[in-house]
Amino acid sequence: MTSLLERLVATIAPYYCIVCGTEDNRLCSICATDLFGNMPSTCFVCNLPTNDFAICNKCQATAWLDHVWVGAAYEGQVMQLIKQCKFERAVAVATALGKALATTLPCLPEKTIIVPVPTANQRVRQRGYDQAVLLSKAIAAETGYKVAKLLARVGSQRQVGATKRQRAAQLQQAFHAIGDTHYMSYSLLLVDDVLTTGATLHAAAQCLRAAGATSVNGAVVARHALAGEQRQ
Numbered sequence: 001m002t003s004l005l006e007r008l009v010a011t012i013a014p015y016y017c018i019v020c021g022t023e024d025n026r027l028c029s030i031c032a033t034d035l036f037g038n039m040p041s042t043c044f045v046c047n048l049p050t051n052d053f054a055i056c057n058k059c060q061a062t063a064w065l066d067h068v069w070v071g072a073a074y075e076g077q078v079m080q081l082i083k084q085c086k087f088e089r090a091v092a093v094a095t096a097l098g099k100a101l102a103t104t105l106p107c108l109p110e111k112t113i114i115v116p117v118p119t120a121n122q123r124v125r126q127r128g129y130d131q132a133v134l135l136s137k138a139i140a141a142e143t144g145y146k147v148a149k150l151l152a153r154v155g156s157q158r159q160v161g162a163t164k165r166q167r168a169a170q171l172q173q174a175f176h177a178i179g180d181t182h183y184m185s186y187s188l189l190l191v192d193d194v195l196t197t198g199a200t201l202h203a204a205a206q207c208l209r210a211a212g213a214t215s216v217n218g219a220v221v222a223r224h225a226l227a228g229e230q231r232q
């Protein structure tokens with residue numbers, strides 16, 4: 001419904017790039033190149049410099065992922081676009097962001113499956129769409145890999161107000177594996193919009209590993225600055 005309405009709106013009201021104002025999409029390809037792909041390659045857990053956004057040796061012992069690729073910093077225009085992705089003209093914005101993220105990814109194994117990190121159900125019901133699915137579809141269109149929904153949310157407890165320990169416990173049981181189990185032998189690429197502490201990605205990856213996944217990586221549109229991190 002949302003996408004049909006969006007398509008109708010798009011034929012009447014054109015999209016303008018949020019950065020330069022060109023009539024194109026909410027993020028034109030030139031501005032996408034400026035905003036994406038400039039992140040330093042670091043371990044997503046401890047922020048130590050690594051090659052190809054790999055998890056560092058120290059964090060590997062407790063991480064369920066091998067690489068987490070980050071498209072951009074969660075600030076400025078990228079932050080605005082991600083916020084829009086949740087409210088207005090979501091399909092167009094998410095498609096532009098997914099495409100921009102896809103251009104920053106390295107060459108992935110042939111047997112790669114894109115797995116959206118499911119948004120909490122309650123929020124999807126309110127909005128009518130899931131931005132991780134929209135992002136995944138956009139990455140699939142760019143890269144040629146397939147999307148498979150291999151994770152579902154268990155319940156939808158709200159994290160607001162819970163203590164850090166309660167949130168961690170809730171998250172650990174937040175997902176269960178669904179769908180075609182033969183994909184567990186593929187290289188799975190978890191896709192989400194924003195990386196904050198990484199706890200959601202960890203929980204999603206842990207669930208996939210428990211279901212038999214042999215290779216799990218992640219790709220996020222943008223990452224929050226870590227405590228004490230300086231950006232110009």
Ligand SMILES: [Zn+2]
Binds near residue numbers: 018019020021
């Ligand atoms: Zn532009």
Ligand SMILES: [Zn+2]
Binds near residue numbers: 043055059
């Ligand atoms: Zn690390």
